[in-house]
Amino acid sequence: MRTFLRITLSKILGWDYINKKGYLTPSPRRIKQYEDNMNVGTRVLEIGPGSGVISRMAFEKGAKEVVAADINPAAVKATKKHVPNATVLQSDLFTEVNGKFDTIIFAAPWSEGSAKASSAHAVYEDGVVGRFFKEAKGYLTKNGRIWIQYSDAYPKNYERFHNSIKKHGYGIENEWNYTCFDIMVKKQARVLLYEITPDTQS
Numbered sequence: 001m002r003t004f005l006r007i008t009l010s011k012i013l014g015w016d017y018i019n020k021k022g023y024l025t026p027s028p029r030r031i032k033q034y035e036d037n038m039n040v041g042t043r044v045l046e047i048g049p050g051s052g053v054i055s056r057m058a059f060e061k062g063a064k065e066v067v068a069a070d071i072n073p074a075a076v077k078a079t080k081k082h083v084p085n086a087t088v089l090q091s092d093l094f095t096e097v098n099g100k101f102d103t104i105i106f107a108a109p110w111s112e113g114s115a116k117a118s119s120a121h122a123v124y125e126d127g128v129v130g131r132f133f134k135e136a137k138g139y140l141t142k143n144g145r146i147w148i149q150y151s152d153a154y155p156k157n158y159e160r161f162h163n164s165i166k167k168h169g170y171g172i173e174n175e176w177n178y179t180c181f182d183i184m185v186k187k188q189a190r191v192l193l194y195e196i197t198p199d200t201q202s
Contacts (some may be wrong), residue, residue: 024050024075026107029178030149031057033193034105037176038147041102045069045139047093047132048107052079055086058105069097093132100141106132110151110158111184129161133168137198146170146196153182153189169199 034054042065044058049068058066068079069091080088089096108129129150136146152158165172174195182189 026050026053027180029180030107030191033149033176033178033191034147037174037193037195038105040105041141041144043067043099043101043141044103044105045097045101046105048075048109049079049083049088050075050107052082052086052088054105054107055079055083058103059083059085063103067097067099067101069094093128094135094139097139100139100144102141102144104136104140104144104146106146106148108132108148108150108161110154110161129157130164130167133164133170137168140198144198145173146194148194148196149191150194151182151189151191153185153187165196170196171199173197 031053034057038057038061040058040061040063042063044055044063044066046055046058046066046068048070049055050070050072052068055066055068066083066086067089068083068086069089070076070079071090071092073090076088076090079086091097109126140146150158150161172194175192177190177192179188179190181187
């Protein structure tokens with residue numbers, strides 16, 4: 001009953017939630033943030049597609065090929081169903097990914113805590129963002145770009161996020177944000193979408 005009430009309340013209030021099938025359903029505002037601001041290249045990789053809604057959007061925005069990689073088997077199944085023209089892989093970040101991409105999309109987790117269940121990888125940061133930035137350059141084309149969502153709900157994780165960008169030689173080209181209630185910390189926080197590129201001097 002508690003799970004049913006949480007999901008129902010999340011739907012009504014427009015929050016993210018882990019649905020009954022075990023993958024993250026993003027809020028309408030998170031989806032719209034991508035829709036309003038993101039542009040993509042010919043070959044796109046999405047890390048952590050969840051339901052596949054952003055992978056489908058990449059095709060709608062002009063991508064010719066989309067690869068979607070998720071560590072969660074439920075998300076892999078959902079993305080295969082919702083985006084049948086994408087190549088969908090079960091992968092821990094880039095472990096099963098090959099080739100280079102014009103665009104890499106990552107709706108990164110930002111909450112503090114350990115990802116013990118498959119679905120929890122979409123919620124708890126647990127060191128994954130640092131790993132992502134360390135590895136991502138090897139999968140970007142020369143003029144490739146990263147689109148990544150994050151939040152300042154957890155100040156220490158938010159600081160580490162920005163430190164990882166600098167440490168691994170990236171620069172922020174653009175950013176957009178909106179403010180909403182974060183159910184995990186029970187306060188208002190910003191959700192930010194960043195357009196990021198490798199620093200050519202690094």
